[in-house]
Amino acid sequence: MRRVRVRVVDQHSVARNVCRLWIEAESPVSWTPGQFFHIRVGEGTEHVLRRPISLCEAADDRRFALVYRVIGAGTRWLADRRPGEPLDVLGPLGKGFPLHSGDRRALLVGGGVGVPPLVQLARELRRQGTAVISVVGFREAADVMLVEELAARGQVRVVTEDGSAGTRGRVTDALTNDVVDGADRFYACGPTPMLRALQERLGRRMPGYVSLEERMGCGIGVCMGCAHLCRTPDGGTAYRRVCTDGPVFPVEEVVFS
Amino acid sequence: MKDADPRSKGKGQELHHDAPVVDLSAEVAGIRLKNPVMPASGCFSYGREMARWYDLSRLGAIVVKGTTLEAMPGNPPPRVAETPAGMLNAIGLQNPGVDRVIAEELPALRPYGVPVIVNVAGSTVEEYVEVARRLAASPDVAALELNISCPNVRCGGMHFGTDPAMAAEVTSAVKAVSRHPVFVKLSPNVTDVVALARAVERAGADGLSMINTLVGMRIDPERRRPVLANGFGGLSGPAVKPVALRMVYEVSQAVRLPVIGMGGIAGGEDAVEFLMAGASAVAVGTANFMNPTACVDIIEELTDWCRRHGVRAVRELIGAAWRAK
Numbered sequence: 001m002r003r004v005r006v007r008v009v010d011q012h013s014v015a016r017n018v019c020r021l022w023i024e025a026e027s028p029v030s031w032t033p034g035q036f037f038h039i040r041v042g043e044g045t046e047h048v049l050r051r052p053i054s055l056c057e058a059a060d061d062r063r064f065a066l067v068y069r070v071i072g073a074g075t076r077w078l079a080d081r082r083p084g085e086p087l088d089v090l091g092p093l094g095k096g097f098p099l100h101s102g103d104r105r106a107l108l109v110g111g112g113v114g115v116p117p118l119v120q121l122a123r124e125l126r127r128q129g130t131a132v133i134s135v136v137g138f139r140e141a142a143d144v145m146l147v148e149e150l151a152a153r154g155q156v157r158v159v160t161e162d163g164s165a166g167t168r169g170r171v172t173d174a175l176t177n178d179v180v181d182g183a184d185r186f187y188a189c190g191p192t193p194m195l196r197a198l199q200e201r202l203g204r205r206m207p208g209y210v211s212l213e214e215r216m217g218c219g220i221g222v223c224m225g226c227a228h229l230c231r232t233p234d235g236g237t238a239y240r241r242v243c244t245d246g247p248v249f250p251v252e253e254v255v256f257s
Numbered sequence: 258m259k260d261a262d263p264r265s266k267g268k269g270q271e272l273h274h275d276a277p278v279v280d281l282s283a284e285v286a287g288i289r290l291k292n293p294v295m296p297a298s299g300c301f302s303y304g305r306e307m308a309r310w311y312d313l314s315r316l317g318a319i320v321v322k323g324t325t326l327e328a329m330p331g332n333p334p335p336r337v338a339e340t341p342a343g344m345l346n347a348i349g350l351q352n353p354g355v356d357r358v359i360a361e362e363l364p365a366l367r368p369y370g371v372p373v374i375v376n377v378a379g380s381t382v383e384e385y386v387e388v389a390r391r392l393a394a395s396p397d398v399a400a401l402e403l404n405i406s407c408p409n410v411r412c413g414g415m416h417f418g419t420d421p422a423m424a425a426e427v428t429s430a431v432k433a434v435s436r437h438p439v440f441v442k443l444s445p446n447v448t449d450v451v452a453l454a455r456a457v458e459r460a461g462a463d464g465l466s467m468i469n470t471l472v473g474m475r476i477d478p479e480r481r482r483p484v485l486a487n488g489f490g491g492l493s494g495p496a497v498k499p500v501a502l503r504m505v506y507e508v509s510q511a512v513r514l515p516v517i518g519m520g521g522i523a524g525g526e527d528a529v530e531f532l533m534a535g536a537s538a539v540a541v542g543t544a545n546f547m548n549p550t551a552c553v554d555i556i557e558e559l560t561d562w563c564r565r566h567g568v569r570a571v572r573e574l575i576g577a578a579w580r581a582k
Binding site for chain 2: 003040045046047048049050074088090214215216217218219220221222223224225226227228229237238239244257
């Protein structure tokens, strides 16, 4: 485990208040889709907590695209970084999406800034011969992103809450039988209400994984800040760490309160 | 005392053979430390994860997470929130309980050969005493740190830490069953921290750790609700450093007990300031989240600072800023 010296290679907006940051690590690192980078933001000690941002694309073992929403002073600082500038990055950290080589078809479900980690996942699934169908939801047309990247690896259905792009509704409305039937497994990342609905709708029909988000402290498993309630093998519940036990968990283990 | 252990020297030191050797050794309550830097409780879990980032044997001591008699589930999320130059936490003392800590966590730290200080939390005097009694039988404990200042659980100890009589009661009760030195971790959420320090000194404490976090909160204006599920949390990080320094400065002159100083230490010079304020050793908390190698970086920076300033032994710095000097 180590800090990685990285440089900004490129940064552009991909949707309203969402940036795609390409970074290049000084030396190769191993990664899996669904892992995240923990990025120091700001100067000095103004921001004491790093920002966890999931891996969206990996060009190889050194060049990664991270897609994130600009929501506050820390991410605004990050959005101002220009090519050539260094970044203080930990990672990739956490447990990513497990791949099952026997799967014939996988269903990917993403909501908002939960969509980015599905891009590299779709590539890895295709690489092992698993067909991919993606259902991605956004608030409105200005928020829609990464559809082309996903479309390069399989069928994509887009839904928006106001119908300004794709079909009107929520991702769960787009989970019609023709999409769900035949899928061996689902993978999901997005807001908690979406994940909770997927647990109910898909949890009994097929195995699946969900990637969770919680406010994070250390990112390396020591502070217990990013706890999420999970089921334990003995039938009870316990708080587990999104940063090191996750962020990806088998859907049946997660408790959505 | 000559420093016999080459591992205690900063990595950079080996590069400059002509650089003067700085004696980093420290002593708190009879425990000899190869350097005065240790992680603060709760910012290091039980060490396993940090061992993936650096060799824990480089630390002066290891202070493990707040440990209670029974396992504690912790608070619902969100548990952490950033603040200007700091953060709030309301973890809620999530820990596996003292028996599992003794059986599974502490033995894993043996190979590092570093003194282990166990932070003890509870909600009743009896609970503190029972945890201390069980830890007294462990061969892996160098000292206890009584957490009478956790702001994040109901009856989580802070009521002991804000009342001198109760602080004294729990201190003497634990001293009666413990065979280890007992540090008392003081709360800054009091009007007169010196009164608390004097009360636990009279009750037999062997040292003080200070400060714990300051109670604070953040509000999400969009949701019109506190950001933390717990409502309030403990403020830590560079933002609290001036408060911590002032308290260490006041208390270390008012009592004879050694003080482990903490509160916003993020660099070697911060550690120097705490030593000058009267701390005999320092603990690094929130900075571990900024940077996993913060503790060992601070050891190196402290060494460099001493070398640049002609300081041969860090203990020369202790209390250097006191008025009497």
